[in-house]
Amino acid sequence: xxxxxxxxxxxxxxxxxxxxxxxxxxxxxxxxxxxxxxxxxxxxxxxxxxxxxxxxxxxxxxxxxxxxxxxxxxxxxxxxxxxxxxxxxxxxxxxxxxxxxxxxxxxxxxxxxxxxxxxxxxxxxxxxxxxxxxxxxxxxxxxxxxxxxxxxxxxxxxxxxxx
Amino acid sequence: xxxxxxxxxxxxxxxxxxxxxxxxxxxxxxxxxxxxxxxxxxxxxxxxxxxxxxxxxxxxxxxxxxxxxxxxxxxxxxxxxxxxxxxxxxxxxxxx
Numbered sequence: 001x002x003x004x005x006x007x008x009x010x011x012x013x014x015x016x017x018x019x020x021x022x023x024x025x026x027x028x029x030x031x032x033x034x035x036x037x038x039x040x041x042x043x044x045x046x047x048x049x050x051x052x053x054x055x056x057x058x059x060x061x062x063x064x065x066x067x068x069x070x071x072x073x074x075x076x077x078x079x080x081x082x083x084x085x086x087x088x089x090x091x092x093x094x095x096x097x098x099x100x101x102x103x104x105x106x107x108x109x110x111x112x113x114x115x116x117x118x119x120x121x122x123x124x125x126x127x128x129x130x131x132x133x134x135x136x137x138x139x140x141x142x143x144x145x146x147x148x149x150x151x152x153x154x155x156x157x158x159x160x161x162x163x
Numbered sequence: 164x165x166x167x168x169x170x171x172x173x174x175x176x177x178x179x180x181x182x183x184x185x186x187x188x189x190x191x192x193x194x195x196x197x198x199x200x201x202x203x204x205x206x207x208x209x210x211x212x213x214x215x216x217x218x219x220x221x222x223x224x225x226x227x228x229x230x231x232x233x234x235x236x237x238x239x240x241x242x243x244x245x246x247x248x249x250x251x252x253x254x255x256x257x258x259x
Contacts, residue, residue: 046240052186059241059248060241
């Protein structure tokens with residue numbers, strides 16, 4: 001049975017356009033979401049308590065600090081929620097989570113912490129020559145750019161450089 | 164319930180499983196008869212919580228792998244499964 005005071009993320013899609021990050025999140029019930037994002041690494045603090053004389057770990061504290069709130073683009077309570085921010089630098093990572101209100105009332109439900117890193121789409125690895133004498137791959141090149149092939153003898157690799 | 168001086172060894176405790184229940188109450192070792200489950204019709208709010216719990220556990224198997232991976236990452240270094248954290252986040256929220 002679906003609770004009317006709790007929500008959960010049931011689908012997630014993200015992409016980058018010119019370094020700007022866009023995420024589409026779907027929830028099981030209509031809510032109004034806020035994304036909290038941070039560039040700081042999330043640390044884990046373990047907690048324990050004594051149950052029947054035996055010390056056991058409880059659910060840890062996740063140290064989610066120095067975050068920025070970002071409201072969803074859609075007005076009101078919705079099933080699909082869109083957020084966008086940026087630009088991201090290649091190699092940059094962000095952690096984010098979601099909180100939500102239902103009819104303006106805060107909900108106790110929380111999402112998990114999503115960790116996403118932005119990889120430069122121009123940098124790729126085809127793999128290692130093994131049993132096959134060729135490798136397949138594709139790379140997006142900007143109009144007017146060229147490709148340079150160099151043999152790296154030390155690593156026995158072919159370096160493909162786009163410029 | 165009876166107070167005892169010390170808890171017996173774990174193998175002895177295990178041997179009395181479903182007959183005697185050994186536990187510690189405020190530092191005092193105790194033993195009691197094994198608790199009996201007497202089913203009854205749950206209260207309305209209790210039933211709502213049970214239904215929500217069943218719903219979210221069933222949902223765990225259908226969420227996309229990317230979301231599941233995030234919870235698996237959160238569970239590393241803890242005594243909990245990724246599903247436990249997912250359920251907890253839905254039922255009560257997480258400790259942030």
